[in-house]
Amino acid sequence: MxxxxxxxxxxxxxxxxxxxxxxxxxxxxxxxxxxxxxxxxxxxxxxxxxxxxxxxxxxxxxxxxxxxxxxxxxxxxxxxxxxxxxxxxxxxxxxxxxxxxxxxxxxxxxxxPPFAIAVKSDSDIMSADDLNGRMLGGPASDGALKLFPAFCDLADLDCDSIEVTNMQPNLREQMLMNEQIEGAFGYVNTLRFGAMAMGVNVDEDLRFIRYGDFGMDLxxxxxxxxxxxxxxxxxxxxxxxxxxxxxxxxxxxxxxxxxxxxxxxxxxxxxxxxxxxxxxxxxxxxxxxxxxxxxxxxxxxxxxxxxxxxxxxxxxxxxxxxxxxxxxxxxxxxxxxxxxxxxxx
Known part of the structure; x- marks a missing residue:
């Protein structure tokens, strides 16, 4: 143990x-x-x-x-x-x-604030600025996804250029790791431990863009x-x-x-x-x-x-x-x- x-x-x-x-x-x-x-x-x-x-x-x-x-x-x-x-x-x-x-x-x-977008470490998405024009995804009821328009406003993103797809919650991390989406919405620990359950080395293979770093002290x-x-x-x-x-x-x-x-x-x-x-x-x-x-x-x-x-x-x-x-x-x-x-x- x-x-x-x-x-x-x-x-x-x-x-x-x-x-x-x-x-x-x-x-x-x-x-x-x-x-x-x-x-x-x-x-x-x-x-x-x-x-x-x-x-x-x-x-x-x-x-x-x-x-x-x-x-x-x-x-x-x-x-x-x-x-x-x-x-x-x-x-x-x-x-x-x-x-x-x-x-x-x-x-x-x-x-x-636990809200974040997870991206793969080998992705060219290094910061929030790189999210424009990308394909992101999350369950429709996810808290981070619901707050994404507010995040776009604070991070000065073109939300209309970003495509968002929905999936069942148990598919979120799988779709990210399989590169079916380029970023996944979620609570940091939901994303982290969902990926860990798949055998992903989170410290090496994922990074997180956290809403709290952009003034969303929610x-x-x-x-x-x-x-x-x-x-x-x-x-x-x-x-x-x-x-x-x-x-x-x-x-x-x-x-x-x-x-x-x-x-x-x-x-x-x-x-x-x-x-x-x-x-x-x-x-x-x-x-x-x-x-x-x-x-x-x-x-x-x-x-x-x-x-x-x-x-x-x-x-x-x-x-x-x-x-x-x-x-x-x-x-x-x-x-x-x-x-x-x-x-x-």
Whole structure:
């Protein structure tokens, strides 16, 4: 088994245990859609379930596999699911273009922008400037693909000259390596570990053009809940967030236990690969410096507002949602239960 990288919790070496409310007399069943198929970074949800954190809050959480971070958002908005683990940028676009009570994010997990375009190392695409006139591809619901018009705007690209093709998610890395496309949209770690699963030496054979290097300092995946749940059962939302916060902290303290919880649901996963994916996700997508000040699960509302402005301008959205219409911090546990800064050497 691969040696587990050491997690350093900077600024808070010991993870605090949050106050747990007594179990409710009546259990509330919630349906949740995940961002993707079972993978290591979802271990915090399953660990929370296995350790009884949802049950202690009077919640039975039924978790379904998903088809992309962007795809989770409309499924919550249309009432198919109560809860989703999805991309907050897709929520911004939905809120800006549709009327009615929209879902809100209530717990941020990926506070660093993971969006990227992967190209082969032997390609002549050396930088974003070289993307003009190329053939790129990604699943239709991919978060990086959905944000590509905004990236074109910031990177000063001629988006109309770039051909984009869609494919099933499991074909993305294969099509890139077979040169059926010249670049693949995705989250950095989705692309990295998808290629690794094919036997690709990622460090030698791929390079990544990262959106964050062009000023797209965007948040990404968060816990998103329906407007109905927020309005009619706010105490359930609070309990859900409290349980997830405990699960995330437990997972950060013991990544192997988190991935074991995933393996209990899907024994066919490559354990070592998913453990590496978990740690890479923490390092690349969850370790923004702001977490040392605002705590796990929270957002900087000014930063969120700036990211909304980027999306609205680049995608020519009809309205500019307020940050408060996108993220509701009122359900977060006290900051002393969330104040942690995570980094991996």
């Amino acid at each position: 691969t040696k587990i990288p050491v997690l350093k919790i900077a600024g808070l070496a010991a993870l605090f245990l949050g106050t747990v409310s007594p179990a409710m007399a009546q259990t509330t069943q919630l349906n949740m859609v995940l961002n993707w198929k079972y993978q290591g970074p979802q271990g915090w949800f399953f660990l929370a379930e296995d350790r009884g954190y949802f049950a202690e809050e009077g919640i039975e959480l039924l978790m379904d596999q998903g088809n992309g971070s962007g795809a989770a958002v409309p499924l919550v908005a249309n009432g198919t699911y109560d809860v989703g683990f999805g991309d907050i940028n897709a929520l911004v676009e939905l809120t800006a273009t549709q009327e009615g009570n929209m879902p809100k994010a209530v717990f941020m997990l990926y506070n660093q 948040y990404s995946n968060a816990i998103i809940v329906s407007a109905d749940l927020i309005e009619n059962q706010p105490e359930v939302v609070e309990g859900l967030v409290r349980a997830i916060n405990r699960g995330v902290k437990d997972a950060l303290a013991d990544p192997q236990a988190a991935v074991e919880a995933v393996a209990d649901r899907e024994p066919l996963i490559d354990f070592d690969l998913e453990l590496a994916r978990f740690n890479a996700t923490v390092e690349d997508e969850m370790a923004h410096p702001e977490i040392a000040e605002i705590g796990l699960g929270a957002v900087d509302m000014d930063r969120l507002a700036e990211s909304i402005d980027i999306l609205v301008a680049a995608n020519e959205l009809p309205r500019t949602p307020e940050a408060e219409a996108i993220f509701d911090p009122s359900f977060l546990p006290p900051i002393e239960d969330r104040l942690t800064s995570v980094s991996i050497d």
